[in-house]
Amino acid sequence: MPSHVFADRPAPQPPERGTVDALISRTRKLRGDVDAVRRDAVVDDDDPQGRWQRALCNLAVHQLDDLDAHLGQLKEGLTAEPTQPVESAEAPESTESTESAESKESAGSELAEHAADHARSSGSLLSRVGTAEWNLLTDEVSWSEELYQILGRSPQSVPMSLDEFPSMVFPDDQALLTALVTDCLVDGRPIDGEFRMIRSDDNRVRTVHMMGEPVLDADGSTAAMWAVLRDVSELRRSQRAVHESSDSLRRREHFARTERRLAVEFQEAVLPPWRGSLRFPQSGPTALDVFAHYLPSTNSALIGGDWYDALQLPSGECLLSVGDLTGHGVTATSSMAMLLGALRGMAVAGIRPGALMTHLNQLLDSSVQPALGSAVCCRYDPASRTLQWAQAGHPAPLLFRNGTGQALTPPDGVLLGATRGAAYEQAELRLLPGDLLVLHTDGLTRPNGAHDPDADRVDRLLALAPRFADARDAQECVRTVVEEFGVNDRADDACVMVARIGA
Numbered sequence: 001m002p003s004h005v006f007a008d009r010p011a012p013q014p015p016e017r018g019t020v021d022a023l024i025s026r027t028r029k030l031r032g033d034v035d036a037v038r039r040d041a042v043v044d045d046d047d048p049q050g051r052w053q054r055a056l057c058n059l060a061v062h063q064l065d066d067l068d069a070h071l072g073q074l075k076e077g078l079t080a081e082p083t084q085p086v087e088s089a090e091a092p093e094s095t096e097s098t099e100s101a102e103s104k105e106s107a108g109s110e111l112a113e114h115a116a117d118h119a120r121s122s123g124s125l126l127s128r129v130g131t132a133e134w135n136l137l138t139d140e141v142s143w144s145e146e147l148y149q150i151l152g153r154s155p156q157s158v159p160m161s162l163d164e165f166p167s168m169v170f171p172d173d174q175a176l177l178t179a180l181v182t183d184c185l186v187d188g189r190p191i192d193g194e195f196r197m198i199r200s201d202d203n204r205v206r207t208v209h210m211m212g213e214p215v216l217d218a219d220g221s222t223a224a225m226w227a228v229l230r231d232v233s234e235l236r237r238s239q240r241a242v243h244e245s246s247d248s249l250r251r252r253e254h255f256a257r258t259e260r261r262l263a264v265e266f267q268e269a270v271l272p273p274w275r276g277s278l279r280f281p282q283s284g285p286t287a288l289d290v291f292a293h294y295l296p297s298t299n300s301a302l303i304g305g306d307w308y309d310a311l312q313l314p315s316g317e318c319l320l321s322v323g324d325l326t327g328h329g330v331t332a333t334s335s336m337a338m339l340l341g342a343l344r345g346m347a348v349a350g351i352r353p354g355a356l357m358t359h360l361n362q363l364l365d366s367s368v369q370p371a372l373g374s375a376v377c378c379r380y381d382p383a384s385r386t387l388q389w390a391q392a393g394h395p396a397p398l399l400f401r402n403g404t405g406q407a408l409t410p411p412d413g414v415l416l417g418a419t420r421g422a423a424y425e426q427a428e429l430r431l432l433p434g435d436l437l438v439l440h441t442d443g444l445t446r447p448n449g450a451h452d453p454d455a456d457r458v459d460r461l462l463a464l465a466p467r468f469a470d471a472r473d474a475q476e477c478v479r480t481v482v483e484e485f486g487v488n489d490r491a492d493d494a495c496v497m498v499a500r501i502g503a
Helices: 015-040 048-079 103-130 145-151 173-186 233-270 329-348 352-365 457-462 465-470 474-485
Strands: 129-135 141-143 191-200 205-216 222-231 276-279 289-294 307-312 320-324 373-381 386-392 397-402 404-407 427-430 436-439 493-502
Touching: 103 145, 103 173, 103 352, 103 404, 129 145, 141 145, 141 386, 145 205, 145 222, 145 465, 173 191, 173 205, 205 233, 233 289, 289 307, 289 320, 307 329, 307 493, 320 329, 320 436, 329 352, 352 386, 352 397, 373 436, 397 427, 397 465, 404 457, 404 465, 436 474, 474 493
Parallel strands: none
Antiparallel strands: 129 141, 129 222, 191 205, 205 222, 276 289, 289 493, 307 320, 320 373, 373 386, 386 427, 397 404, 397 436, 436 493
16 A cells, blocks of 8 residues: 555656657757857867867767667657457467566666666766866876876876876776777777776775877877776666666566467367367257357457366266356466366366366365366266256356256355365256257356446346257357457456257
């Protein structure tokens, strides 16, 4: 909970794209103005003050270029949009979002923070500029007060000669400084480079940018060398932080894409391989027409642990089940694979729905990956048209008969994995020709918050009874459900299964 001390202050907000665009325009205009001043200035090389002014103009141009680059990176972080999940044409469907909204938002905030740090530090960098001049004819050395501060030396100390100056430079960078100074003194090249220096007072390593030029005498020989040095440590720190944030974002995105791909492949491998409608048995007046569909979440990039299954048993009966496990991604789909494999094996072995739920509860309770699950399991006997079923904290099947629908009264059963040693009751129902069952996970009918206008979604599902009565088969009934619920925003993925007894 936020502290009451800050209750009267607005919460910090990320910069908007329009604001960043305006800052970029102002930065580029200012850069052009400074560059124009630099080009128009007539500087006498014998005038030290004029040379310092020209150097400061060059530094300002460099600084504005850096700021423009950082604002460009900030703009890229604000304008990046996650790709919407794509649904496949066949069940089970999968979602492949190329961007994680959470990771994008997190990385955008990091980039904004570092760009803001750089913008704040930019105003103080020019105050961290020092000047120096080394006279090669008289061996006189002149340092500005700011240079003493940058190097951490006492203003009362003697300024260092060109031979002594490299001793303050980080060992790995001494060769670079020596090469820059040699090129300036021997070949008359201007100096423009960076190196790390060790401050004399606290031994801290600072990054220094040095710009300089040779001063020629009347004969064209090098008489002196002057330089402007600025401490760019904070600027480089901000740049490194931005690069590290970008690298971290790319790693998170790669990990998220890999996890989504693995979860989708795992789910497609585990869910029933059949496509289209199933009939149990293949013919006869009491055959069960079955069709199922998986609907991915529209709000999450990762798939969850929802499943559906229909299986012909050796006894001639058929198994119908749907369920949902907590969590998303590979962990949820791996637990789903374990649970669904156990369910199929026990059903083939002849274990009835109530006892089957008890065993599944024990399996989840002893699993090394703790999880909670809900499920409904039905066993249908075509010979007697008898349905035996049990549930574990799951929405009850909906029975549609004679153009109306109602939820079946559920037998007792708690969530799988919630209570050790839980017992599950079993209910039995005799179905009639033309009856239709709808099994679904709660992601289909769960409200999307307290203010969801479609909060009573179960009633909406029951209201489809007339359309189910006119449907040709189970597939058309599922299509009706998807048309009604599939286009809405769902906080979770969902499964729906329709089973209809032949008339």
